[in-house]
Amino acid sequence: MALLEVKNAGIQFGGLKAVSGFNMRLNQGELVGLIGPNGAGKTTSFNLLTGVYVPTEGEIIFNGKRLNGLPPYKVTQSGISRTFQNIRLFSELSVLDNVKVAYHSLAKNSILSSIFRLPSHFSEEKNMEDKALEFLKIFKLERFKDEKAKNLPYGQQRRLEIARALAAGPKLLLLDEPAAGMNPQETHELMELIAFIREQFDLTILLIEHDMQLVMGICERIYVLDHGQLIAEGTPEVIRSHPKVIEAYLGEEVSDEHA
Numbered sequence: 001m002a003l004l005e006v007k008n009a010g011i012q013f014g015g016l017k018a019v020s021g022f023n024m025r026l027n028q029g030e031l032v033g034l035i036g037p038n039g040a041g042k043t044t045s046f047n048l049l050t051g052v053y054v055p056t057e058g059e060i061i062f063n064g065k066r067l068n069g070l071p072p073y074k075v076t077q078s079g080i081s082r083t084f085q086n087i088r089l090f091s092e093l094s095v096l097d098n099v100k101v102a103y104h105s106l107a108k109n110s111i112l113s114s115i116f117r118l119p120s121h122f123s124e125e126k127n128m129e130d131k132a133l134e135f136l137k138i139f140k141l142e143r144f145k146d147e148k149a150k151n152l153p154y155g156q157q158r159r160l161e162i163a164r165a166l167a168a169g170p171k172l173l174l175l176d177e178p179a180a181g182m183n184p185q186e187t188h189e190l191m192e193l194i195a196f197i198r199e200q201f202d203l204t205i206l207l208i209e210h211d212m213q214l215v216m217g218i219c220e221r222i223y224v225l226d227h228g229q230l231i232a233e234g235t236p237e238v239i240r241s242h243p244k245v246i247e248a249y250l251g252e253e254v255s256d257e258h259a
């Protein structure tokens, strides 16, 4: 059974079919790319997968369960976490608290135990802090734990967003342009980090990315959207020379320089 199965999904805004007839199958443990020119429908697809938009056609099955119509927090609880194209951190909170927030959304303890400050509240709080620190260590952000998130350089804010998404304990991690705004060195480190967390946390990862070096370098399969339609799917080798993909990218071969 596939971990994620998207069957003919789509959404229409007024007269515009932003995404239509979208089919995708992700198997457990895969690292897959979603690419396409600007406005192709990539972020809209993520919004469909995470309950931000309700599909006007088709269905989304995750881990054997139909997701259509579930609100985003339920989708997160069912095992899908994401990052955003425009970083969405709690900018006034510390780096550590940004990760702890993810645990709070999953915490088992009741509101009463935190109001009355029962021992279980303190042990759970300590547990969350320890786990959050472990994530910060993996993302090399531990030394900034008390810094406000807004004060981190851009590349580190992107890493913090991934750490927070991971802290929610997903089976499927969706990364929306994780390398945007990063320099080549940061992008290289990010590639290694993505490969590492996939192994370490037994994740399935779907990423949107304009940096072709990153996509072609780490993804096993790639889906290509253009004008809301899937135009190709296959290994990086297949995608690189696929006629429809070349046409969508202005007639140039999809090389590392041309996203």
Ligand SMILES: Nc1ncnc2c1ncn2[C@@H]1O[C@H](COP(=O)(O)OP(=O)(O)OP(=O)(O)O)[C@@H](O)[C@H]1O
Binding pocket: 013, 016, 018, 036, 037, 038, 039, 040, 041, 042, 043, 044, 045, 085
């Ligand atoms: N809420 C909305 N209302 C109306 N149109 C929308 C909405 N969200 C997306 N669209 C439209 O859907 C199309 C696909 O947009 P989307 O942001 O998914 O593209 P994208 O592939 O992620 O592009 P980019 O690479 O530039 O981020 C665009 O034409 C966009 O204007």
